[in-house]
Amino acid sequence: MSGLRDIVLTDLERAGAFDDAERTFQMTEDEFRLFYEQTARPVWIYLARMTSDDRLADDLLQEAYYRFLRTRTTFESQEHRRHYLFRIATNLVHDHRRRPRRERAGLDDSTPVDLSTDPIDMGERAVRRLDLARAMGKLKARDRSMLWLAYAQGFSHEEIARLLGLRTSSLKALLHRARQRLIALLHGSGERS
Amino acid sequence: MIRTASASHAEGCPREVEVVAMLLDRRSMRIDDEALAAHVDVCESCREVAELTRVMSADHERARREIRVPAAGQVWWRSAVRARLEAVHAAARPLTWSHGVAGACAIGLVIALIGLVWPAVQEATGWIGARALEVAPLGRAAATLMTTTLHGSVALMLVGAVFVLFAPVALYLALADE
Numbered sequence: 001m002s003g004l005r006d007i008v009l010t011d012l013e014r015a016g017a018f019d020d021a022e023r024t025f026q027m028t029e030d031e032f033r034l035f036y037e038q039t040a041r042p043v044w045i046y047l048a049r050m051t052s053d054d055r056l057a058d059d060l061l062q063e064a065y066y067r068f069l070r071t072r073t074t075f076e077s078q079e080h081r082r083h084y085l086f087r088i089a090t091n092l093v094h095d096h097r098r099r100p101r102r103e104r105a106g107l108d109d110s111t112p113v114d115l116s117t118d119p120i121d122m123g124e125r126a127v128r129r130l131d132l133a134r135a136m137g138k139l140k141a142r143d144r145s146m147l148w149l150a151y152a153q154g155f156s157h158e159e160i161a162r163l164l165g166l167r168t169s170s171l172k173a174l175l176h177r178a179r180q181r182l183i184a185l186l187h188g189s190g191e192r193s
Numbered sequence: 194m195i196r197t198a199s200a201s202h203a204e205g206c207p208r209e210v211e212v213v214a215m216l217l218d219r220r221s222m223r224i225d226d227e228a229l230a231a232h233v234d235v236c237e238s239c240r241e242v243a244e245l246t247r248v249m250s251a252d253h254e255r256a257r258r259e260i261r262v263p264a265a266g267q268v269w270w271r272s273a274v275r276a277r278l279e280a281v282h283a284a285a286r287p288l289t290w291s292h293g294v295a296g297a298c299a300i301g302l303v304i305a306l307i308g309l310v311w312p313a314v315q316e317a318t319g320w321i322g323a324r325a326l327e328v329a330p331l332g333r334a335a336a337t338l339m340t341t342t343l344h345g346s347v348a349l350m351l352v353g354a355v356f357v358l359f360a361p362v363a364l365y366l367a368l369a370d371e
Contacts, residue, residue, distance in 0.1 A: 024276055029269050036265040045256045061262065066272045132248055151242070152249040154217040156210070176205045176238075183241055186248075 025069040036065065039082055042153060043089050049148055050093045052137055060096070064089045086153075087163045090145055097141055135185035143178035150175055206238040216246045289366070296362045300355070307351050 027035065043064060048057035067088050068081075075081045136144050145164060149155040157175070161168040211229060233239045 024280070025272070029266075032269055033265040036268060040262040040265070040268075041257050041260060042253075044260060044262050045253055048256070048260075049252075058263065062268055062271060065268050066275060069272050070276065132252055147245070148249065151213060151246045152253040154213060172205065179205075179241060179245060182245065 026071055026073075027069070032069065035078075035081065038078075039085055040065075043085060046086065046148060046153070047089055047093065049133075049136060049152075050090075050141065050144055051096065052133070056096070060089065060092045064092055067092075083155075083159055083163060086149070086155075090163055093145070094141060131186055135182055138185055139178065139181060143174075143181065146171070146175050146178050147182055205242070206236050208232055208236070209239055209242045212239050212242050213246050216243060217250055292362075293366050296359065296366060299362075300359060303355055303358075307355075 025032070040061065044057055044061050047060045047064070048054050051057060051060070064085060068085050071084070073084060075084065136147075139147070142164060146160055149160045149163065150157075155163070157171050158168050160166075160175070161171040164171075166174065208229070212233060215226060215229060233243055
């Protein structure tokens with residue numbers, strides 16, 4: 001299968017199909033591979049947690065990297081690149097949310113959360129994860145992004161503010177309120193279960 | 194499990210950042226700094242932050258181990274194909290415009306040519322009619338009919354020919370974007 005893909009790729013390359021495309025990208029394929037290995041998983045998880053839809057996360061991941069490759073922004077560091085990629089991912093999620101409901105799937109409180117049958121995932125951890133997914137699903141998109149970037153990805157307040165287009169001074173209060181809401185939801189779902 | 198911090202400050206505690214950094218840096222999810230750990234014990238806001246960080250980063254780590262993202266080469270390949278297609282599409286856009294302009298110029302040229310040639314065509318049909326009368330006086334009626342028909346229908350025929358010639362071009366231009 002991979003052999004077939006290689007043949008197709010080689011043929012297209014021979015025909016010069018990728019020459020122009022690669023010229024418009026802001027990094028070489030080798031640089032991209034390295035950057036992708038470092039960032040793809042965190043970005044995918046971020047997209048999946050923001051949309052509650054794994055398949056959509058796959059699509060948005062591809063779109064995020066495509067937009068990233070086409071950007072003409074000059075990056076000062078690897079961190080700057082990573083933040084830019086997360087900004088693209090955030091914008092994609094928000095764009096998706098703005099689409100009419102019939103065009104999008106997921107983001108529904110009733111969306112079943114994928115609980116694997118692995119015995120390790122059973123018990124309290126699974127319940128906690130389910131609680132977290134449900135509680136996150138009830139938050140506003142911006143609150144979800146803020147909380148995830150702060151407490152799962154470890155972004156600084158300044159970075160989150162830049163990424164979400166907020167003022168750093170107001171971010172602390174917004175983050176605090178979002179945290180209170182999430183805790184209240186987790187507390188509530190914990191009592192019910 | 195997690196308690197609501199009703200009495201915490203509106204913006205939380207200034208040491209929250211340290212708590213998050215320590216928990217995320219050390220994947221054991223324990224606060225090893227004794228002073229910070231003591232602070233977390235007494236600060237409700239930091240305790241909440243620590244709990245949320247533990248829950249969310251544990252979810253993140255679990256997902257990180259379990260998920261399968263597409264290969265880098267696949268993402269690169271798809272991006273390259275798409276960039277190529279978009280480049281081709283972008284390059285075709287000015288061509289569509291130039292096709293439109295060329296089509297309009299050709300139609301104008303044909304109309305101008307018809308205008309130029311039209312007197313000569315009228316003259317020729319008159320001459321043919323006169324010749325026909327001279328050669329075959331008996332076919333006068335037929336010759337008159339032919340001359341009248343030619344005078345009346347040549348314009349229509351020419352217009353029809355123009356439509357037949359340019360209809361495919363017009364169709365192509367109309368459907369080019371699809």
